[in-house]
Amino acid sequence: MNTKKKFDIMNYFNVIRTVIAMVIALLIVFAIIFFVSEEPVFAIQKLMLGPLQTKRSFFNVIERAVPLIFTGLSLNIVLRSGIFNIGADGAFYMGAVIATAIAIRVPLPNILHQFVLIVAAAIAGGFISMLPVLINKYTKVDPTVLSIMFNSVFYYLGLSIISAFFLEGTGTWGSAKFPKDAKLGNLIKGTSMNYGFLILIAAVIFVVVLMEKTSFGYKVRVTGINPEFARAAGIKTGKVILLAQFMGGIFAGMGGAIEMVGMYKRFYWQSQVNYVWDGLLVHMLANENPVFIPLTAFFIAYLRIGAEIMSRSTDLDPEVVTLLQGIIILLVASDRFLYKFKQKHEQKLALEQAELAAAQEGGNA
CATH class of the missing domain: 1.10.3470 (ABC transporter involved in vitamin B12 uptake, BtuC)
Incomplete structure (x- = not known):
């Protein structure tokens, strides 16, 4: 009998949900930067890579x-x-x-x-x-x-x-x-x-x-x-x-x-x-x-x-991070964010378990 547990991605649903919220928030902020900045690519580069450009900046993060x-x-x-x-x-x-x-x-x-x-x-x-x-x-x-x-x-x-x-x-x-x-x-x-x-x-x-x-x-x-x-x-x-x-x-x-x-x-x-x-x-x-x-x-x-x-x-203010944090909080705090994905997965899992139980009952008959 195979007792090996099947990997279930839903065990990590909350972690995945948070990471996706962070990515979506970053993409929204990038879009806003493209609309309001005269140098959007340079601004995004500084936002995302600036802390890695010098030893002092990186340790400032820590x-x-x-x-x-x-x-x-x-x-x-x-x-x-x-x-x-x-x-x-x-x-x-x-x-x-x-x-x-x-x-x-x-x-x-x-x-x-x-x-x-x-x-x-x-x-x-x-x-x-x-x-x-x-x-x-x-x-x-x-x-x-x-x-x-x-x-x-x-x-x-x-x-x-x-x-x-x-x-x-x-x-x-x-x-x-x-x-x-x-x-x-x-x-x-x-x-x-x-x-x-x-x-x-x-x-x-x-x-x-x-x-x-x-x-x-x-x-x-x-x-x-x-x-x-x-x-x-x-x-x-x-x-x-x-x-x-x-x-x-x-x-x-x-x-x-x-x-x-x-x-x-x-x-x-x-x-x-x-x-x-x-x-x-x-x-x-x-x-x-x-x-x-x-x-x-x-x-x-x-x-x-x-x-x-x-x-x-x-030409951008550092308050852009406040906007980013707000979007992340809004998504993570929302119970409906990725709810349908979780619901479909649970329905699929329940169906698989029901089919497995039916197969076992048929084998015992």
């Missing part, structure tokens, strides 16, 4: 992708628990603030200094991410509303802390310089790519294993998909949801710390970071699979760097 990956990982854990908590910006910003405070005020040896500030920022991010769910438990205020509100609350709190205790007092707004022991050193000379990238790789592996290979990840997924079934199966859904918020917040806080002491010499952020919407896009394009989060973040970062290069060389 540097731009790092915070997107951290927020994508954060939201991957948080959202799969079934709670639409988008407070990653508050955790990210406060992670950077706490990293700044420890970098400037807590003298420690080199590696220990970096370790302590990253861990402290990660823990703070975890607790910040838990707040909307904790408050919802006792007040029934919607956690989504609370998370959006807390993004602003923690931004102003962080800004006040920096302004009150860490400003250098020079003509420009900014904290005192970070000591060398607190900075993450460069990984590749001639670029801003730092050792935080190695921490990021470890974080991606950790989240993939956590969410796809452990009982905790299973409980989070089941709770998010069907909380009633999860409770009937003996899963303590309240505890799982709360822990998922904490774990997700850890990576947002960690991302803020690594971005700050890896990319900057001092704290400069006077505006909200607004990475949460990018992280949401990354999470959505990855089809909730943490394995694909680095790829989708790289794709978005690549297009943004390409758009910036294009705008410097042509």
Whole structure:
């Protein structure tokens, strides 16, 4: 008896659907560029190949992708628990603030200094991410509303802390310089790519294993998909949801710390970071699979760097990427996109299974 499984392309339907959406969006943007640009071919060349033309440009893509990956990982854990908590910006910003405070005020040896500030920022991010769910438990205020509100609350709190205790007092707004022991050193000379990238790789592996290979990840997924079934199966859904918020917040806080002491010499952020919407896009394009989060973040970062290069060389603005993102979101979010293709395939598969069952019954008769 042949037990070999037949390859079914529909097992990869969501991935294929996302890739097709990206290709369609690119083609639409290319068509628009041909209509509005005086040098459309040159503009498209700069958009698509610009980031590969110099070493600096390529590593700028990786540097731009790092915070997107951290927020994508954060939201991957948080959202799969079934709670639409988008407070990653508050955790990210406060992670950077706490990293700044420890970098400037807590003298420690080199590696220990970096370790302590990253861990402290990660823990703070975890607790910040838990707040909307904790408050919802006792007040029934919607956690989504609370998370959006807390993004602003923690931004102003962080800004006040920096302004009150860490400003250098020079003509420009900014904290005192970070000591060398607190900075993450460069990984590749001639670029801003730092050792935080190695921490990021470890974080991606950790989240993939956590969410796809452990009982905790299973409980989070089941709770998010069907909380009633999860409770009937003996899963303590309240505890799982709360822990998922904490774990997700850890990576947002960690991302803020690594971005700050890896990319900057001092704290400069006077505006909200607004990475949460990018992280949401990354999470959505990855089809909730943490394995694909680095790829989708790289794709978005690549297009943004390409758009910036294009705008410097042509008559087009970099906002063309915003249009591209909007088209992709519209297609991916639409349940009807490629629905008929999936429906026809399922009907064909059902017919084949019915014919096989009929043949087996005839053979047994």
